[in-house]
Amino acid sequence: MTPDAINRLVAQLAKLPGIGEKTAQRLAFYVLRSPPEYARGLAAALTEVVDKVKLCNQCFSLHDGPEGTVCSFCSDSRRDDRLVCVVEGIADELAIERTREFKGRYHVLHGVLSPLEGVGPDQLRIKELLVRLQGESPIEEIIVATNPDVEGEATALYLTRLLKPIGLKVSRLAQGIPMGGDLEFADQATLARALAARRDL
């Protein structure tokens, strides 16, 4: 008989995405064989994530500062208040941040419009974006950085419908051939968009 404590750990690990019963068992035995400090550190890290990490009140990115404060992207005075990059999720925000090219602010939608999944504007942080634009907002341009798939395009078009009448500049990430890509293997939609958005040399 496997001890209940191990069964409980396996059951919890198996709930993680991409982890099946066998992998969960392997991970549980790895934790058991490791020095006790490792398991305690892991448990403490998990607890800390749950207790401390929350959404920023302004951009809805993750942050672990004191209650009532905003995240490091929103509080950094060196960033440009006039530019806001709208992304689907935290991973996209980090991907853009890794480029070191963007120095504006962010707004995380936490999803995209998905008619087939029944995700409409009310399920996203779109209302909160509109609140940020109210009053004497310094924001001049919104860069819509949703994925170039059907849902991402629908979200970008919907945001454009809302934001253009306010008088804001709304831009979209360029679409086309990836760096180091191969024209031969590019799909027709990508090539067509690359041609439409060609630039002068």
Place this chain on the structure above:
Amino acid sequence: MDRFVDEALVLSTVDYGDADRIVTFFTRDHGRLTAFAAGARKSKRRFAGALEAGTWLKASLVSRGAGQETCRVDKVDVVKSFHRLRDDLPLIARALYCLELCRELTRDGQPHVELFEALKDYLALLDERKAGPTSLLKFELDALQYTGFMPRFSPCALCHGPTGPQPRFDAQHGGVVCFACSPRVPHGVFVPPAVVEALAGLQAGARVPLAPELRARARELLNVFIAHHLGRQLKSVAFMEQVGLD
């Protein structure tokens, strides 16, 4: 394991794991089927943006043998991506609504060649900006007909006489009934005769754009009818209502 090639339209996709995707295809000769596309989100070469809802492609699939419902996607060649419709929110909404309607009206492994052709043609019309809002009603009526759910707008679904000036619509009885038969359909709702006439005309092949008000009433009626037969409302209907599209 059987390998086969079929024309297919991508009905929907679900991301799986770090890089894979589960795709629901509507194939011409094999009907609706679900396939596993390993590495679809990571590889820029293998599927190169082809596994997007609404794409028309030639898919090389491998069935996993008896008892296994999911196929494996071996290779795809895009025939047409209909990417121009992605520049317009109402067109995206209509395209996705049609994809969901076809996904829900069909069953795995049951071919519907006429519906496949109708969907492909409608996506092409949307892509060429030649399909107005009324054409969506026509597509819905066609889709219902090809899958055996055709509503009857004329004559009366019960006595087969004229529907008259006070028709009632009852999804349970398959369409419109006349005033004389209305006591037999306690859940029937009154429908303006103009709406019944417009829908009957579309069903008969009329190509006249309907006024927005008439279209809205016709849409309401079809939503009720489709929801009755599927047991639930389509998800994209709520989306279209939320973003104010028809």
